[in-house]
Amino acid sequence: MLRSVFYRVLVVLFVLGISLWTLWPTFRYYSLTAEEKLNLSSEYVSNLKKRALNLGLDLQGGMYMVLEVDKSKLSQEEAKGAEERALEIIRNRIDQWGVSEPVIQKTEEGRIILQLPGVLERERAEELIGKTALLEFKLVADQKTLEQTIKNIDDVLQKTWKGDTTKTYLTDILVSFRGGIGISSSKVHIFKEIINLPEVQAVIPPGYEFLFGKAEDTPEGKIKPVYLVKKDPELTGATLKTARHTIYQGQDPAYAGKPIVEIHFDKKGATKFAFVTGANIGKQLAIVLDSVVQSAPVIEERIPTGDAIIRGNFTIDEAKELAIILRAGALPAPIKIVEERTVGATLGKDSIEKGMKAFVVGLIIVVMFMVIYYKLAGLIADLALILNAIFILAVMVALRATLTLPGIAGLILTVGMAVDANVLIFERIREELRAGKSPKSAVDAGFAKATITIFDANLTTLIAALVLLRFGVGPIKGFGTVLSIGILSNFFTAIFVSKIIFDYLVNVKRVEKLSI
């Protein structure tokens, strides 16, 4: 018997060890002060955050939006894939805004769910989402002009700052990237500050502007290509009729079998396109959606028909995405916000504090009550209860689940319900003892009889929790998550963990009287 108790204790310690190990980053991350975060390397902090418990928008503050695409002005043919196009437009704009860790999803009903942690500028977000998509084709300045302009800007800066080396110059932040110039995503704001200086504006070639491309993941972090383009577009999305991705079937063996994008302009667009391509062979024509360069193919020849292909080293997915973006610009559909929930960061913090206070106070009262009412046995239930709380949080972290305010309520509720299983067992043991049984047989009979009841009773709550998890929305899902995990973990702690201690008491120590 001693051996069985020993092995079971090992199992519990093993599970507890894994749980604490899982919870360590959470504990570390949320106990860091703002100052400590600055002193530690950003890589360490972001890695810590990735492994820490996710907080819902209602706790960390932010915006939750549900968007709907207004297809009323599109024909049935045009309406096809409208949501997909809207999704690309939104993704493009949010990316440009620089929100960290946005969540953008399409729902089954064709709506778009947008979660923006930390964003509280409601008006700005609405404006960003509400505006109509604008697709433009802009000529890119050649490499020589770009390099010369950057040199001119740094010369001007040298003059204004009088050679101050502590200041940042463009060449300090720019890197060479895919045959052109790029910049790390995190330094884009410095670039913008410099560009907006009046002295600098004066040396940018008239009629030109700087634009960024889409951020790409590289070993050195996210890099955005930088382009110098003509301000006035050569063509806009309004003249584009269709765009689709396909496989190259032309003569050039270098592109055989590779994904490409086919585009087709209307009559007016075709005339303009023929002129533009004819006059600018060898130059790049940037495809710009909402001021972000999506692609900048080189014009290889004059295209008179309005039918063109865009070749590049695309993967299928990249070609598909570019085609969607082109169509999005060709057939812009207004995007409406149909649901919007914003929680301020202070309210979120306040909610965590209040929720945690209620949790701790509730826990202490229940713990004390159990000890007073069931003495030593109560202490066993309390141990099970605390293990339960640790396990729930650890499983949440492991499943990458999100803790919401209703989730905290679920945690608090689980405290009360967790002891229920032990109460059922203890009451049974008491009855058996009263009936004159020895501690050992009372414990065995108590556990055996109570287990079925515990199973039945927990199962119905589990049904409710699972229904919430499956059909619930937003933060309520968080409640269902905590409740479901809580019930399962409760089962383990009440039946498995408590039993070990009782077995130890009646089988190993062979106590003659149970403190219950």
Add this chain to the structure above:
Amino acid sequence: MELLRNPRINFIGNRKYMYFVSTALVLLSIIVLIVKGGPNYGVDFRGGLLLQIKTIPALKIEEVRSALSSKGYKAEVQTFGEAGMFILRFRSEEIKPEGILEVLKSAYPERDISILRTEMVGPSIGRKLTLQAITLILIGMILMLIYIWFRFDFKFGVSSMIALFHDTIIALGIYTLLGKEFSVPTVAAILTLIGYSINDSIVVADRVREKLRAFGKVIPRNKIEEIFNTGVNETLSRTIITSLTTLFPLVAILIFARGTTIFDFALILTIGVIVGTYSSIGVVASIVTDWYKASFKKEKA
């Protein structure tokens, strides 16, 4: 320590009174719901705009109301949690929160007024959420009925369902009477309450079944009331302790988490736990007793 040692309270013998109390409470709750025109649906279901604002130094509720109505805004204003905190509700989802903030700031320029939370729900989402809420509760109930039916018997299944309606209607009645808003979290609370109430009924049912089984196939007809009553009494101690340990944390929320969205949630659960504990005896055990008695009479006839 023990609260009750071998309690012998004659619950089942007095079930007439419990039927009376239950019927009265259910009827009163229905009257409340009719008079108030149903639950106090929040923006989640009705659509519209909700703002939680904080004013420092605290404004009075009339001051907030008059500032809004002087500019022609029709809003429901409620205090929320602490002094100076308010919930404003507008029927139209097209009202801009910034506009409302501007109205209040210009009416009381010396106060520090800020928006802590906004919820805007368009009519299409409101309809979707309503449908979802009804489905949620129905699916939950049906699954539990199936489980109890399968695990116990039809009599317990149906009686537990009656208890569920009893608990939900009374909890909703009291909740509505207190002027609380019916929102998505309320639906979650009701579903949890259903789970809890069933949980209690199962523990009682389980014990009664154990007693009945001890008699084998021949259940002594004249003793049926006694068997049920013993079952209820034997589980009474557990029923009360569990309700208490569930109520402690809930009350902790009611005391420490005022001014958060889980306060209302805890409120409906608190009412639900109390009513649900009572109904496992007053409704489930009582109805099943009468059902058994009625089935015996039928057999005789």
